[in-house]
Amino acid sequence: METLQPSTEIANAPTKPVAPQIAVAGVSGYAGGELARLLLHHPALSGTRPIFLGRAGEAEVGPSTSLEALHPYLTAPGHHASTPVFPFTWNRIVDAGTKVLFLATPHEQSREWVPEAIERGIKVIDLSGAWRLQETRNRDVYRLTDANPKLAAELQAEAVYGCPELHRDAIRSARLVANPGCYSTSMILALAPLVQAGLVDIDHGIICDAKSGVSGAGKAATAKTHFMYAADNLSAYNVFGHRHTGELLEQLHLSADQIQFTPHLLPIPRGILATNYLRLKQSTDSSTISAVFSNFYRHSPMVRLYPSPQLPQIQHVVRTNFCDIGFELASDGKRLVIVSCLDNLLKGASGQAVQNLNLMCGWNEQEGLL
Amino acid sequence: METLQPSTEIANAPTKPVAPQIAVAGVSGYAGGELARLLLHHPALSGTRPIFLGRAGEAEVGPSTSLEALHPYLTAPGHHASTPVFPFTWNRIVDAGTKVLFLATPHEQSREWVPEAIERGIKVIDLSGAWRLQETRNRDVYRLTDANPKLAAELQAEAVYGCPELHRDAIRSARLVANPGCYSTSMILALAPLVQAGLVDIDHGIICDAKSGVSGAGKAATAKTHFMYAADNLSAYNVFGHRHTGELLEQLHLSADQIQFTPHLLPIPRGILATNYLRLKQSTDSSTISAVFSNFYRHSPMVRLYPSPQLPQIQHVVRTNFCDIGFELASDGKRLVIVSCLDNLLKGASGQAVQNLNLMCGWNEQEGLL
Amino acid sequence: METLQPSTEIANAPTKPVAPQIAVAGVSGYAGGELARLLLHHPALSGTRPIFLGRAGEAEVGPSTSLEALHPYLTAPGHHASTPVFPFTWNRIVDAGTKVLFLATPHEQSREWVPEAIERGIKVIDLSGAWRLQETRNRDVYRLTDANPKLAAELQAEAVYGCPELHRDAIRSARLVANPGCYSTSMILALAPLVQAGLVDIDHGIICDAKSGVSGAGKAATAKTHFMYAADNLSAYNVFGHRHTGELLEQLHLSADQIQFTPHLLPIPRGILATNYLRLKQSTDSSTISAVFSNFYRHSPMVRLYPSPQLPQIQHVVRTNFCDIGFELASDGKRLVIVSCLDNLLKGASGQAVQNLNLMCGWNEQEGLL
Amino acid sequence: METLQPSTEIANAPTKPVAPQIAVAGVSGYAGGELARLLLHHPALSGTRPIFLGRAGEAEVGPSTSLEALHPYLTAPGHHASTPVFPFTWNRIVDAGTKVLFLATPHEQSREWVPEAIERGIKVIDLSGAWRLQETRNRDVYRLTDANPKLAAELQAEAVYGCPELHRDAIRSARLVANPGCYSTSMILALAPLVQAGLVDIDHGIICDAKSGVSGAGKAATAKTHFMYAADNLSAYNVFGHRHTGELLEQLHLSADQIQFTPHLLPIPRGILATNYLRLKQSTDSSTISAVFSNFYRHSPMVRLYPSPQLPQIQHVVRTNFCDIGFELASDGKRLVIVSCLDNLLKGASGQAVQNLNLMCGWNEQEGLL
CATH class of the missing domain: 3.30.360.10 (Dihydrodipicolinate Reductase; domain 2)
Known part of the structure; x- marks a missing residue:
């Protein structure tokens, strides 16, 4: 992980026209709701439709759940269709051609899903604490277990702490961003x-x-x-x-x-x-x-x-x-x-996650956040 | 049940010296806590110690639970002993010579316990909805079942709706007061x-x-x-x-x-x-x-x-x-x-319950409530 | 004023490129702050700079007041210049070529300023109660006095009650919109x-x-x-x-x-x-x-x-x-x-005012409001 | 002023039957209201009627102001007379035979009134900051002026900081208690x-x-x-x-x-x-x-x-x-x-003031405070 030195430039290139497919898992919580709101109004994503999914085994998300049912304040104007929320499956994510996956899930689930996503070539912005800390401390604090400890250790070493003000350059090229607490x-x-x-x-x-x-x-x-x-x-x-x-x-x-x-x-x-x-x-x-x-x-x-x-x-x-x-x-x-x-919920969670997305996509850092 | 006519006098007799033994079941809820507070500071009860009990099968109340643990704001000054809260048993209530039992319990429990208390010669002030309504409506609204339907119907007919402003005289001589919503x-x-x-x-x-x-x-x-x-x-x-x-x-x-x-x-x-x-x-x-x-x-x-x-x-x-x-x-x-x-929690629950106790004991209606 | 019949179509024409000059008087209050926020982020106004002004004789607005000083939550990112707020003068408004003036001012001031603005060819969206009611009732309720009663009565008759759901068509061509309470x-x-x-x-x-x-x-x-x-x-x-x-x-x-x-x-x-x-x-x-x-x-x-x-x-x-x-x-x-x-502050004041602006400018009604 | 050493005993003598006349100046503020509430319910004061007064030149307190008008939550039951609040005059205080005066007034007024009260033989519990600090610091912090600087300096030296847990014994015999912040x-x-x-x-x-x-x-x-x-x-x-x-x-x-x-x-x-x-x-x-x-x-x-x-x-x-x-x-x-x-408002102001009163009167420290 890089040093504390702040990066020295800010991207001012015009926003690129083609947006990657985004998926969000764990959309039913407060951070998930705010993330959905930000992504649905993000100018660079206006041509795409993010996929919204629940957590593993979540009773609240059934086959016909809508974003509006989980977060009534996100109800669209009357003439618009409702936004579906799907139970979590990798098929749903992969079939849609997802390029970036947000995880607004408990740290146990994030710990399990990040290696699977990375192996499928999907970049991850994880809002949990599962990948924020170095190996030894992480075990002490979160007491997580890994199916593949070697891969997990490699990913832990590779993960970038998603604080743009400290790690802007590393975030731009990261596969795994551990969004800060x-x-x-x-x-x-x-x-x-x-x-x-x-x-x-x-x-x-x-x-x-x-x-x-x-x-x-x-x-x-x-x-x-x-x-x-x-x-x-x-x-x-x-x-x-x-x-x-x-x-x-x-x-x-x-x-x-x-x-x-x-x-x-x-x-x-x-x-x-x-x-x-x-x-x-x-x-x-x-x-x-x-x-x-x-x-x-x-x-x-x-x-x-x-x-x-x-x-x-x-x-x-x-x-x-x-x-x-x-x-x-x-x-x-x-x-x-x-x-x-x-x-x-914003700079402390979902807003910062979108700030990281902006950097990873080469967009202006503040895009969709003002 | 009497008519709407308000009673025509207010008891101003001096408070009597001997206070009856009081018990409270369901002390862990908000109304129970306020009831405990009022009874512990009630001038006419200064020579007695009310017994505090949990609800049936309540995990929160174990063998060494204290009132302070359930309601920290009720902690007495440092030099005083803590007030115990016991799991609910009839033995505990009967052995103490309880004369008046407050039930701050769910209506199902109140429906079950009131006949048992009355049969033991204990008067009841019930804060639940179980005994407030006439027979037919009560069944429709609360869908309660009775072990002894005949006795329950008699008690239902006898119960006094505990609104002192409407039923002051009937409350004075009641065995069962249904404290209003x-x-x-x-x-x-x-x-x-x-x-x-x-x-x-x-x-x-x-x-x-x-x-x-x-x-x-x-x-x-x-x-x-x-x-x-x-x-x-x-x-x-x-x-x-x-x-x-x-x-x-x-x-x-x-x-x-x-x-x-x-x-x-x-x-x-x-x-x-x-x-x-x-x-x-x-x-x-x-x-x-x-x-x-x-x-x-x-x-x-x-x-x-x-x-x-x-x-x-x-x-x-x-x-x-x-x-x-x-x-x-x-x-x-x-x-x-x-x-x-x-x-x-007071005039809408525990305060009104104490107002009813005052009437039942022949004390000034406002005793311990100003 | 038209009947209650809702208008029958919604403008879906593409947003026009040239935006009119906007001015806002009375920006120091809560509605004024929200209005400033909406206008500063309005997509159709991205090429313009609205002018922000105080009320008449307002101590809070001096020669070097900024929007950020009045509403700290509106502070722009560090690299951006602050937004000035000027003491109210007609010169400032006229010299800028203002086409639409929002008044977020007390009803006495709105009553005085609306005729002056209309006579200068400036359309007004007034957020006060000064022009919402028919002549007789208005006098009873707000007890306003007019420098030119005849002109005021004409404007009162001409004013459109700015509820788009009831008066969409009339708002489109209005010179004076009385924004509802x-x-x-x-x-x-x-x-x-x-x-x-x-x-x-x-x-x-x-x-x-x-x-x-x-x-x-x-x-x-x-x-x-x-x-x-x-x-x-x-x-x-x-x-x-x-x-x-x-x-x-x-x-x-x-x-x-x-x-x-x-x-x-x-x-x-x-x-x-x-x-x-x-x-x-x-x-x-x-x-x-x-x-x-x-x-x-x-x-x-x-x-x-x-x-x-x-x-x-x-x-x-x-x-x-x-x-x-x-x-x-x-x-x-x-x-x-x-x-x-x-x-x-939004559908009940500043948001509805922007909705009316959108109609008056031929833009989508929800522009800048989702 | 004594050292930090806590006093070593607690008064448990039975409450004395004869209560001194109490007056409260500055009853219209929050602390004044709470003080009135405590004194009106204080068991040792049940035979007396405290006098309640406004601050100097207070518009809110006129010739027929009541405590209930200033603090509606203090309204007594319907059958009781209202409690008058008088404009501040020394005559009112002296004629009633006041022995202890509470000042819930701005520090400028407390600084002026304390010497006058002490010279009249009235003890004072002052809730302002006027007498809490030693001479030099006091001037720096509160910038107060004195009509009689010599007397003020003597009273400042004599004043007891009214924290019973630190200065219990000194409070018992104090003429002037500076109630803490x-x-x-x-x-x-x-x-x-x-x-x-x-x-x-x-x-x-x-x-x-x-x-x-x-x-x-x-x-x-x-x-x-x-x-x-x-x-x-x-x-x-x-x-x-x-x-x-x-x-x-x-x-x-x-x-x-x-x-x-x-x-x-x-x-x-x-x-x-x-x-x-x-x-x-x-x-x-x-x-x-x-x-x-x-x-x-x-x-x-x-x-x-x-x-x-x-x-x-x-x-x-x-x-x-x-x-x-x-x-x-x-x-x-x-x-x-x-x-x-x-x-x-209680241990941080009016409750602590009553605690000090209890000590000064030889009552149990917690009297009227549980």
């Missing part, structure tokens, strides 16, 4: 520029206090997604133990004692705000920090930087694919608070 | 005074548009209690078909074509607001209507009347046992809008 | 088909119980828009007295005693749900009613009809320009409940 | 035990990431308390600059570079959760930390401690006077996360 994206984009610039006293320890809306917990009805649990409430969870921590360690090249991350459940449908606390090696001024951010993201249309001391808020990013970043520096010039925000 | 209470209290006074053109039809917070849907995690379904949303449901309609018909002595009720799910934890539309037989002025309300509720401390055109709001009643009522009359003096509000 | 749109679209078909017993009286999110109350910070007032609450207001009632009367050709409408304030940011109660002249079946709706809206891409007994919800329409409609019929075949939903 | 209470109670025990590496720096509901921002209708700003949002504010920071420094005996605190605005009506990050001097185990907390709060009925790794949530404390505290320790035994929660 929602929390991880918000923290990595806040921290990467200064960590990469060597300005951060990483041994002092970085603290990320992150808060997410309930859609991040998924569509399953559980005690914690019950309205009565989440509404008018705030709770911390998985302190020292959230799975996204591994992505921070690998993408920022940190050890486990150099960063800690506490997730909280916010009483809102969507959006993440991360308040990131770090100490600089030496006293610095705000304009230097601004310059580091601006330079790092100079080719990244999906990151919006705020002039200090303005700070982003969740409302500014909800229903967009932007990650907004602002910061405030203490009077000692060393203690720094960086606030980052994104929509967990 | 939350929606029904809000609408019956809004409509009873004018219907009883003969002022309403009931053949024109009464329309009740009612809206409830999510706690009304219960603690089970379902697609409809998911935060993502309920938040930022409003939906109508069970149009023409909600079970509480039967209570309206019986308590207001109306036929099914004379009243209709549409429930809606509000994106709030608790509270009901009902907007009730009716037409008066002849043109009337606001002061006449006010007088009817004031007279009807002159002995009812739990109903607060608003001077027209002031209207109650959900926030005014949440976490109280009040039902607030206001109205506005059209310039024709005939079209009337009555707005009523209550907290569905 | 948010509440009114939700109720008129629910009721017009059956009223127009003569099926409704209008003398029995129609009752509309409508609920709106807080954005409908505008951006001014008041006691009623305070979070602490609106959150976890529901309140009825302006019973028998809401200004939008006049639109119902005129568009549905009803008298004041034939319809009543009660607005409620919902604890959500946006969305309206109206529960409409009416009685049919004679017993009817659901399929007949469905057929009336389907036929009435056969050329209307922005209305989505639900098969009975499915009902729309606010979440299905928020952030869309759709009005969703469903109904349920009582077993007597006469009592009917129609539920309609829309986003008050 | 809401944020400060949540963080001080989380941090004091371990800081006092000398276990914390304070030079490493303590980070407090705190989140508060909107009632903390007060009743004034502003852009930031607008429902549309606060709902579905989260925002950080006053980074490195919140006024409550001074309380942390003084009560925990820390310097400004040893602790930082970031407040956030939560989309909920009430409740604060603080996530506190600190590093221990040496590797420690959870049971040692638990023991420190248990010992520190062994006489404090209003603090509830959670067994690690259980953590409190806002819902557990809302509408209670408890501060709930839990923690989780990293596997290195050094990095510690302490989560604390309280209701900003």
Whole structure:
């Protein structure tokens, strides 16, 4: 996997006329619904029809399920036909000539299906956590088993972490993109520029206090997604133990004692705000920090930087694919608070997945995302 | 069952010193939790310890369950012992010398347990719908089966509908109180005074548009209690078909074509607001209507009347046992809008149940409820 | 003003290449922000730059105000220039060659500015209530004064009520479009088909119980828009007295005693749900009613009809320009409940305004709105 | 002011029969309303009638204002008289024989009124920030001016910081209690035990990431308390600059570079959760930390401690006077996360004020607060 160095150019070539056949598996969840919405309105895909499929063994998707039944807000105007959703089969995917497959499936299924897709010559953008981490850590965190461990290890090594702001060039030519976690994206984009610039006293320890809306917990009805649990409430969870921590360690090249991350459940449908606390090696001024951010993201249309001391808020990013970043520096010039925000279903999931598709297809990175 | 006529006096005798042993079955739900809270702080019960039990076969209640584990907000100050919750057994209830049993259980369980309790000489306040309706309608609506149909029919005939504002005297001497539904209470209290006074053109039809917070849907995690379904949303449901309609018909002595009720799910934890539309037989002025309300509720401390055109709001009643009522009359003096509000877990459930307990024990009706 | 008869065809001509110069006054409010967002992303306007202006004497709009400062969520990607917002002057509008002016201004300002714009040859789409009602009623409801009463009366008579589903043809050639109220749109679209078909017993009286999110109350910070007032609450207001009632009367050709409408304030940011109660002249079946709706809206891409007994919800329409409609019929075949939903800032304001622009420009009605 | 050492006993003497006359100024705000509610239901005050007054020059309080008009949720049952609220005058307070005056007023007014009350022999519990900080810092933070600087300085030195868990004994005999800030209470109670025990590496720096509901921002209708700003949002504010920071420094005996605190605005009506990050001097185990907390709060009925790794949530404390505290320790035994929660209007304001009243009157500390 490449280094943290951001890629140095942005594709501005005119969008190509011929679009590849797209398939989406796992369309019934929240990320799947948003992915369907984005693909159905994507200008470069206007001549094609993506195929939408369920997960393996999903009761909700039968022989005559429609996208509208799963996500009523996606109902097309009255005169248009409904969009079918099929039970998952490889035949359906292969027969349609699928070139790129999105997996919005649980990590166990993604772990099983990615090798099958790649062997069939189909590129994959996987929204689960199954392929985001290096081999050893991945086993520890997700405890996945592989039918063909050797192939899985090779694919794991080949997988590109789908954060365009860090790995733009590698994504362009990837066969397998591991789409980042929602929390991880918000923290990595806040921290990467200064960590990469060597300005951060990483041994002092970085603290990320992150808060997410309930859609991040998924569509399953559980005690914690019950309205009565989440509404008018705030709770911390998985302190020292959230799975996204591994992505921070690998993408920022940190050890486990150099960063800690506490997730909280916010009483809102969507959006993440991360308040990131770090100490600089030496006293610095705000304009230097601004310059580091601006330079790092100079080719990244999906990151919006705020002039200090303005700070982003969740409302500014909800229903967009932007990650907004602002910061405030203490009077000692060393203690720094960086606030980052994104929509967990868009820049934290489906929007970023489409951003990766755009890169893989040679289209403008922001195509269909503004 | 007695007529609609409100009872004519309010008990103001000093609270008696000896309190009966109380038991509560089904304490794990929202109504059960609120009931426990009210009983633990009830002045007349300060010398006793109510027994708290689960439902039949409830996995959540094991041999060492505490009230605090089920409802963390009920945790006592650090120095106090925790309050045990026992699996349901008759032995536990009988051995403690229980005199009054609250059932905050599903209607199937209440239907089964009430005859057993009564036969053991234990009075029951049942919060389910099992005993609220007359025999025939009850079978149609709840489709319950009885081990001893004859006894059940007798108890059904004997059961008192636990709305103190309508049946105060009967409740005082009841063995079985059927605690009203939350929606029904809000609408019956809004409509009873004018219907009883003969002022309403009931053949024109009464329309009740009612809206409830999510706690009304219960603690089970379902697609409809998911935060993502309920938040930022409003939906109508069970149009023409909600079970509480039967209570309206019986308590207001109306036929099914004379009243209709549409429930809606509000994106709030608790509270009901009902907007009730009716037409008066002849043109009337606001002061006449006010007088009817004031007279009807002159002995009812739990109903607060608003001077027209002031209207109650959900926030005014949440976490109280009040039902607030206001109205506005059209310039024709005939079209009337009555707005009523209550907290569905208190006046709509557990608070009203304690109000009934107070009457059954000869205490002040509002004891422990202000 | 034309009759209720829906227009009979839908424009499917290819979008024309040359777009007119657009200006928007009053861009700082919620409707203004959504209007800016829609126009900036409108495919037919991609070659133009709309001009954005404040209201008269607005402190919030100074010489260097940007759209991003007023509406941070509209911030463009980092590499793009910010969008200026100018203090309102006629010179600015005229010098740019403006052909169509949107007014998202208070009704007093719209009343003053519309004659000035029309006299300068500029067409107007006015989002306020200033020009929606016929002369006499308008004076009663809005109490507006005119510099040139004769001209104002002529314009009032000429103004087209901007509901495309009712007045599509007249909008195409209008100089002045009075964009409908948010509440009114939700109720008129629910009721017009059956009223127009003569099926409704209008003398029995129609009752509309409508609920709106807080954005409908505008951006001014008041006691009623305070979070602490609106959150976890529901309140009825302006019973028998809401200004939008006049639109119902005129568009549905009803008298004041034939319809009543009660607005409620919902604890959500946006969305309206109206529960409409009416009685049919004679017993009817659901399929007949469905057929009336389907036929009435056969050329209307922005209305989505639900098969009975499915009902729309606010979440299905928020952030869309759709009005969703469903109904349920009582077993007597006469009592009917129609539920309609829309986003008050889109189909209830700015989206409908763009729909009207599309018609006035000869574009597809749904252009830029899907 | 005394040291951090907690007091060593809890008053269990029976409540005395004679209650002092109480007055409350500033009853129209949120804290004032909650204070009125608590005092009206306080068992030890059942024989008295507290006097309720407005702020200086408050338009909302006229000659015939009632508590119910200011706070409709406080409306008494129908048969009871309404509770008057008077414009503020010293005569009203003195003539009634007031012994204890609560000030729920802006800090400028509290600064002016406290000396006047003390000189009249009236004890004060001040809920503003005017008297919480030592002389020099106070001037820097609140920029207050004094009519009699010498007297003000003496009173400032005499004022007791009204946190019973830290200053129980001093509060009992205080003439002037400076009731703590809401944020400060949540963080001080989380941090004091371990800081006092000398276990914390304070030079490493303590980070407090705190989140508060909107009632903390007060009743004034502003852009930031607008429902549309606060709902579905989260925002950080006053980074490195919140006024409550001074309380942390003084009560925990820390310097400004040893602790930082970031407040956030939560989309909920009430409740604060603080996530506190600190590093221990040496590797420690959870049971040692638990023991420190248990010992520190062994006489404090209003603090509830959670067994690690259980953590409190806002819902557990809302509408209670408890501060709930839990923690989780990293596997290195050094990095510690302490989560604390309280209701900003109760333990963070009015509840704590009544707790202080109880101590000053020799009553049980929790009287009227359970």
